[in-house]
Amino acid sequence: MAAQKKKRAAPVRKRRPLLRIGAGLLAAVVLTGGAIGGAGxxxxxxxxxxxxxxxxxxxxxxxxxxxxxxxxxxxxxxxxxxxxxxxxxxxxxxxxxxxxxxxxxxxxxxxxxxxxxxxxxxxxVLHQLTVPEGLTASQIMVLVQAAPFMKGTVAALGEGEALPETYSYLRDSDRTALVTRMKQAMQRQVEAVWKGRDPSIGLTDPTQMVTLASMVEKETGLPEERPRIARVFLNRLSKGMKLQSDPTTVYALNGGAGPLGRPLVRSDLAFQSPYNTYVTVGLPPGPICSPGLAALQAVAHPASGDELYFVATGSGGSHFASSLDEHNRNVSAFRNRAQGRETAEPVYSP
Known part of the structure; x- marks a missing residue:
């Protein structure tokens, strides 16, 4: 019986090393897994x-x-x-x-x-493109075509159809789609401004408002002057006077390509074009640039007064006048400040 017990106990003693090895391997696996997990x-x-x-x-x-x-x-x-x-x-x-x-x-x-x-x-990521006030359609098309991270070419754009503002777009956006957004934005603003306009301004449709606003936009960069310049033009329209706006002459000469690159001379003022308001009576046939919201509002809600003339001060603003005599004195003062140099600023005549 004792021999039999010894034979039965022997396998137990042989399994203990195997258990120790198995436990060690399990611990190693756990530790290795933990190490890998920790490193990860x-x-x-x-x-x-x-x-x-x-x-x-x-x-x-x-x-x-x-x-x-x-x-x-x-x-x-x-x-x-x-x-x-x-x-x-x-x-x-x-x-x-x-x-x-x-x-x-x-x-x-x-x-x-x-x-x-x-x-x-x-x-x-949103990219942005800013369209400044007063750009012509051709200038805006160049701007959109040069915008980074876009695809496609620019669709046709009519003068005064795009609203000047900052537009956001995604990478690989289509340029035609962006131009469409610009047109829609302008349509919304024009409709809203026209609806809330002062009815006494005498304009008959929104296109006339945009056209006159484009002239106001190009005539001054001073926000406070826009309603006053709008009033001058509206007063002249009501009297059947020529508007005699230099920016319309520039547009007539180069078709909206941008700045003329030189001062206007008197021969330019005689250039025959429906856009040259020195030779035609009334508004041009369409806008000469894309006016901003402030210019549109200036035409829809102009200043009050009977002024018919304005001339540059030479320091960024304008001198306004109700009579030709007063205007001529302002012109003379402007020329004196220019030290006798020839100026393109004409003497407006009724």
Missing amino acids: WWRYTAPGPLPVAAALDIPHGGYASTIAALQQGHALSANGLDGYVFRAAIALTRDEGQLHAAELMFPAHASMRDILSVLRHGKP
Whole structure:
């Protein structure tokens, strides 16, 4: 019986080393897994290589194209380990939302966690194009055509059809679509201003208002003068006088290509064109630029008064007058300040 007990106890003593080895292997696996997990977490939360905040264009496609774009933009290291960790992070955090393809802004030294947050929740980068008041249609078309990060060519644009303001757009936006937005914005503003106009101004339709506003826009850069200049033109229209606006002559000479590049001379004032208000009575056949909202409002709500003339002061403003004699004195004063040099500023005559 004792021998039998010894034979039964022997296998027990043989299994103990196996148990110790198994436990050791399990502990090693746990420790190794923990180490790998810890290293992965460190890589996931550690600052990334992006030196400064940057907008990166993330293309449509799978994870590979996203990772490639991030690596090319230096937001993600190009080593294989970071690519593996990033892929694993995408999979493990998939419940937080889908990754988006767009031009996105990534902060400097963004960690993988930061990058995934931007890819899932960041808003696309908006680019901006400012259209200043007083540009002609041809100038606006050049501006839109030169706008960065857009595609396509500029559609036809009529004079005075685009509203001057700042427009936001996404990368790869279509230029024709942007021009359409400019037209729609102008239509809305014109309709609103025309609806609220002072009915005593005597204009018969919104196009006349835009045309006169374009002249006011080009005549002065001083906001406080716009309603007063609008009143001068409206007074002259009501009396059947020629408007005699220099900007209309410039437009007649070069078709809205921009500044003439030289002062007007008296022979220019005789140039035969329906846009030259020195030779025609009434408004030009259409706008000579795109007026801003302030110029439209100035025509819709002009200043009061009986003034019929204005001339530049030589220092950015204008001298206004109700009579030709007073205006001629203002012109003489302007010429004296110009030290006797020939000036293109004419003496308006009724």
